Amino acid sequence: MLVNIVIVAIVAIFVIFGLRNGFIKWMAVTLGIIIGFWLASQKYLVLEKFLLGLVHSSEKAHIIGFFLVFLLFFFIIVLIGYLLSKVVNLTLLGWLDRLLGAIFGLVAGLIFVWLLLVLAITLQPQSQRPLSKSALAPRILEAGQKVSGLPLGQKIRKKYLTFAPKPLLFEGLCPSNSLSFKPESGLFEGDKNLPKADG
Incomplete structure (x- = not known):
């Protein structure tokens, strides 16, 4: 329950x-990081003599x-993104900018949570039990x-696969112990002792 609350809080x-902040500011920050990093890797020697x-x-x-x-x-x-966002908000498109910003925030929040979960199951194997619940x-x-x-390693893949939810399709159609999940194949396999259907 606590894990769910934390996930919802982060995404919210x-x-x-x-x-x-709107979509334009989101994109401005994202592009600022990407473009700034690329330009810095190309132009950092310009300041070498001065520094x-x-x-x-x-090295320093x-x-x-x-x-x-x-x-x-x-x-x-x-x-530039901040100024452009101000201009857009003065028009009737301000609501669209905020809506797209919320969608972008939702995606970014889910990605951030996913990264945290990957780190948790990789660095702290004991966290697998509360996460699986x-x-x-x-x-x-x-x-x-x-x-x-x-390309996750086999050890990490098994941790992922242990999270796979049981398909609701089979609930009520067969005993709860008639299906078992096989991490090696990534599939649910039925009990070999169950009677086979005719035909």
Whole structure:
């Protein structure tokens, strides 16, 4: 129950943040990080001569130069997004910007929760038991694995597969112990002792 509450709270924070700030600001921050990082990796040497006179170390000059270039372009892009968002909110499209921001926040929140769950089952194996009792964690883990397509190791894959919910289709049609989940195959297998259907 506590795991579900934490998951809902985290996702709700992202949705509210997206609703208040809008899609344009969300994208501005995202693009600011991506573009700022790329430009910093290309242009950090521009400040080398200036920084060498201050820190007297080529390695430190490179690191400081990288972060200065990154922050410069990051804040420029975020500022452009902020101004563009203000213009949009003055029009009738402000509601659409906020709606898209909430949707973007929902997706970002689910991705963030998925990353936390992956870290939990990878670094803290004992967390598998409380997570397996959650109604949300298993589904988020399964969906995240399918979407990401990450080449997870066999040990981690088994942890994922143990979260697989039993299909509701078979409930009431056969005994509860007639199906068992096989992590190796990723399938539910029936009891071999059950009578086979004719035909």
